[in-house]
Amino acid sequence: MKGSRLPNTQTLLSIFSISILAIIVVFFLRSDIPYTPTLTVKSHLIQDYHHIVQDVEKSSIVMNFREHAEFKNLSHEYDIYWKNTRPPNGGYFAWLDETGTRRRDGISMFHQLHCLVMLREAMQGLGEEIQSLKAMRRDTAHEDHAMHTEHDDLHWLHCFDYLRQAILCNADSTFEPHLMNSNGKDIVDGMIERDCKDWSLLYKASEKSDFQSLVLDNE
DSSP states (O other): OHHHHHHHHHHHHHHHHHHHHHHHHHTTOOOSSOOOOOOOOOOHHHHHHHHHHHHHHHOOOOOOOOOOGGGSOOOGGGHHHHHTTSOTTOSEEEEEOTTSOEEEEEEHHHHHHHHHHHHHHHHHHTHHHHHHHHHHHHHHSOHHHHHHHHHHHHHHHHHHHHHHHHHHHHOOOOEEOOEEOTTSOEEOOOOSOOOOOOTHHHHHHHHHHHHSOOOOOOO
8 A cells, every 4th residue: 555655646746846837837928018907097106107117128137047056945944035036015016096095016027926935835835745755765766766856856946946037037017906805805816918928939939840940040
């Protein structure tokens, strides 16, 4: 029974890891043109945000992607680094409605970073079970399989660091309006219409290259 239960648990953990990385990829299917919700509020704060968006879209910063040890592990020792990926206010944009009430709406880049942090915390919660599985593997698996498992761990930890940098590089400035949930609480879920880049072009280009390889122009 012990031997049959181990593969099932390993499979579930593998599916979980692959699933969360697939979910994160969705966040990068954004366009350079942010979605702006219809607003009837004549707020100087909203106008200021439009100017900020324009500045962001026109900006260009060279960013060298590199490995960061502090972002490539699940140790609580490095939680502070992940906490600091967002500003102290959580990355919201505050504005006043027609009644003078202060509202807080979201900015996509910070929402994406928040989701990445939440996924990391979920992986931390599985830490004890993962360590237990590794101990069981060492008792039952060959040395070469154990080395392969360690390589896989390093791979998805690298992915967390890579995706964090990709979110920052993309700097999605989409305005995410707040809404009221069934409990009467203001929330920001980011589930809104967006103008996106046509990612199907990349799929087609990749598939086409299988039988019609691209030729680089050295000139």
